[in-house]
Amino acid sequence: MEQILPHLDSVFSIDCVLFGFDGKELKILLIERNEEPFKDWWALPGNIVGPDESLDQSASRILYELTGLRGIYMEQYYAFGDPHRHPQGRVITLAYYALIRLGGDKELRPISTYAKRANWLPITDLPKLAFDHQKIYDKGLEKIKRRIKHQPIAFELLPEKFTLTQLQHVYELVLGKKLDKRNFRKKIVSFGVLKELDEKQKGVSYRAATLYRFDKRKYAKLFGKEISF
Amino acid sequence: MEQILPHLDSVFSIDCVLFGFDGKELKILLIERNEEPFKDWWALPGNIVGPDESLDQSASRILYELTGLRGIYMEQYYAFGDPHRHPQGRVITLAYYALIRLGGDKELRPISTYAKRANWLPITDLPKLAFDHQKIYDKGLEKIKRRIKHQPIAFELLPEKFTLTQLQHVYELVLGKKLDKRNFRKKIVSFGVLKELDEKQKGVSYRAATLYRFDKRKYAKLFGKEISF
DNA sequence: TTACTTAGTGTAAAAAATACACACTATATT
DNA sequence: AATATAGTGTGTATTTTTTACACTAAGTAA
Numbered sequence: 001m002e003q004i005l006p007h008l009d010s011v012f013s014i015d016c017v018l019f020g021f022d023g024k025e026l027k028i029l030l031i032e033r034n035e036e037p038f039k040d041w042w043a044l045p046g047n048i049v050g051p052d053e054s055l056d057q058s059a060s061r062i063l064y065e066l067t068g069l070r071g072i073y074m075e076q077y078y079a080f081g082d083p084h085r086h087p088q089g090r091v092i093t094l095a096y097y098a099l100i101r102l103g104g105d106k107e108l109r110p111i112s113t114y115a116k117r118a119n120w121l122p123i124t125d126l127p128k129l130a131f132d133h134q135k136i137y138d139k140g141l142e143k144i145k146r147r148i149k150h151q152p153i154a155f156e157l158l159p160e161k162f163t164l165t166q167l168q169h170v171y172e173l174v175l176g177k178k179l180d181k182r183n184f185r186k187k188i189v190s191f192g193v194l195k196e197l198d199e200k201q202k203g204v205s206y207r208a209a210t211l212y213r214f215d216k217r218k219y220a221k222l223f224g225k226e227i228s229f
Numbered sequence: 230m231e232q233i234l235p236h237l238d239s240v241f242s243i244d245c246v247l248f249g250f251d252g253k254e255l256k257i258l259l260i261e262r263n264e265e266p267f268k269d270w271w272a273l274p275g276n277i278v279g280p281d282e283s284l285d286q287s288a289s290r291i292l293y294e295l296t297g298l299r300g301i302y303m304e305q306y307y308a309f310g311d312p313h314r315h316p317q318g319r320v321i322t323l324a325y326y327a328l329i330r331l332g333g334d335k336e337l338r339p340i341s342t343y344a345k346r347a348n349w350l351p352i353t354d355l356p357k358l359a360f361d362h363q364k365i366y367d368k369g370l371e372k373i374k375r376r377i378k379h380q381p382i383a384f385e386l387l388p389e390k391f392t393l394t395q396l397q398h399v400y401e402l403v404l405g406k407k408l409d410k411r412n413f414r415k416k417i418v419s420f421g422v423l424k425e426l427d428e429k430q431k432g433v434s435y436r437a438a439t440l441y442r443f444d445k446r447k448y449a450k451l452f453g454k455e456i457s458f
Numbered sequence: 459t460t461a462c463t464t465a466g467t468g469t470a471a472a473a474a475a476t477a478c479a480c481a482c483t484a485t486a487t488t
Numbered sequence: 489a490a491t492a493t494a495g496t497g498t499g500t501a502t503t504t505t506t507t508a509c510a511c512t513a514a515g516t517a518a
Contacts, residue, residue, distance in 0.1 A: 010239055010240075010241050010278075010280075011239075012239050012241065012310075012321055049239075049310070049321075051239075051312070051319060052312050053312065054310060054311050054312060055308060055309075055310040055311075055321070076307065076308060078305065079284060079305060079308050079323050080284075081241075081278070081283060081284040081323075082283050082284075083280070083281050083282065083283060090280060092241055092278075092284070094308050094310075163496090164496090164497090165495080165496080180476075180477075180478085181496095181497085182477095182478085182497085182498070182499080183475075183476065183477085185497080185498085186498095186499095187474095187475090204484085204485085204494090204495080205484080205485050205486065205493085205494080205495095206483080206484060206485060206486095206493075206494045206495045206496080207482075207483040207484045207485080207494080207495060207496050207497090208483090208484070208485095208495095208496085209495075209496060209497085210496085210497090392465090393465090393466090394464080394465075409507075409508075409509085410465095410466085411466085411467070411468080411508095411509085411510095412506075412507070412508085414466080414467085415467095415468095416505095416506090433463095433464085433515090433516085434462095434463080434464095434515085434516050434517070435462075435463040435464045435465085435514085435515060435516060435517095436463075436464055436465050436466090436513075436514040436515040436516080437464095437465085437514085437515070437516095438464075438465055438466085439465085439466090
């Protein structure tokens with residue numbers, strides 16, 4: 001019913017679960033709150049949706065303000081709107097996740113005002129979270145677990161050039177289980193969306209692995225949108 | 230960012246894609262609008278979220294008000310919030326879908342005030358829809374296509390006792406393709422979540438088929454939540 | 459009794475998933 | 489130069505799953 005537009009107090013926010021991978025661990029970005037309620041608690045970064053922004057634009061802006069990153073794959077996945085989720089009033093929040101390759105060059109730009117600090121914390125050892133943010137995170141993880149099996153999102157967590165072992169590592173972390181090396185390589189290569197490069201890994205003290213690149217064009221041609229990793 | 234609660238004008242609504250199955254066709258419930266904007270257009274039924282309702286509660290209430298039905302499987306699947314999706318102001322809407330067995334006993338209760346009438350229309354022949362409702366519907370169909378492959382939602386569209394042919398028919402309609410009878414039966418029976426009854430179909434002018442029932446307990450024990458139809 | 463309509467059933471072939479172990483190669487160490 | 493170390497890279501056999509395919513059985517209607 002959309003023909004009446006009553007004047008209502010309702011606040012609409014976006015919270016982001018930013019998954020980051022540094023080559024070793026899967027982490028998420030959390031901020032330490034500097035204000036009540038939940039002062040000193042860790043929370044998911046988020047913000048209010050602006051009046052003239054689309055939801056996706058808003059999510060991108062928030063990510064940019066918090067990390068300085070642009071062009072990151074973000075996806076809306078659920079709305080949380082329990083009337084009592086925020087102690088001070090009704091706030092409906094939309095959850096987005098993003099996948100980010102950490103380390104290397106770029107540092108996070110200092111976080112905006114409302115937090116003491118921001119940190120990437122490993123998902124294996126998360127603190128208690130403010131509001132219903134644990135629930136939001138849980139659902140986000142569940143979502144990418146499902147999605148990584150059918151869509152090429154793993155590459156978003158890796159540098160442009162990566163080894164098959166690194167790729168397998170990402171799958172293992174997200175899915176939370178070990179995979180067989182030979183079967184994994186057989187399958188992933190058989191899709192034909194990886195381009196084997198003439199380059200090798202550098203700076204390792206053992207046999208250097210071959211580097212690969214995800215071939216977006218080929219992927220789009222072959223599958224449109226779907227695949228089964 | 231949830232510690233500040235500015236006074237903002239924003240309207241938050243829920244729109245429902247109600248899929249119904251009458252034994253023959255897959256339909257959705259549409260209302261014919263009686264007010265501007267989009268007067269005389271067909272639109273998805275929806276309403277404003279009340280100040281003290283959870284989102285799921287709100288969706289259930291809206292469904293009840295429109296159809297008189299309770300206890301229906303409903304699921305939130307996406308938020309639509311383009312700043313210009315509603316010509317008169319910012320309205321963010323949450324889309325829910327529901328699956329409903331039509332025909333038989335219950336009639337729809339008369340629709341509340343804001344519509345001229347409501348109708349179940351076959352999805353194969355939908356009119357132009359108001360607002361961005363075509364997009365909302367498209368995404369909803371996509372969603373149940375995906376979900377019917379992994380979760381036992383097909384049964385929501387069928388009476389409690391059903392034949393395997395009816396079940397196959399639902400899958401074919403949702404997925405939009407023909408399935409092989411023998412393979413379908415083999416697979417669906419092999420999951421062990423159907424209970425074969427001692428009853429047969431009645432009132433048909435040909436050999437009556439055996440009736441089955443979906444066994445929720447067994448399903449829960451076997452799979453928790455997942456399956457692959 | 460016959461015609462009609464849908465129910466119900468099995469098998470063989472192909473494809474996909476799984477389980478499993480060792481030799482190779484680059485570097486670092488002595 | 490020889491050796492230790494650590495991760496790379498590869499093949500095959502078995503099992504499971506998916507696919508393709510056509511006829512007989514049972515009940516109703518005329």
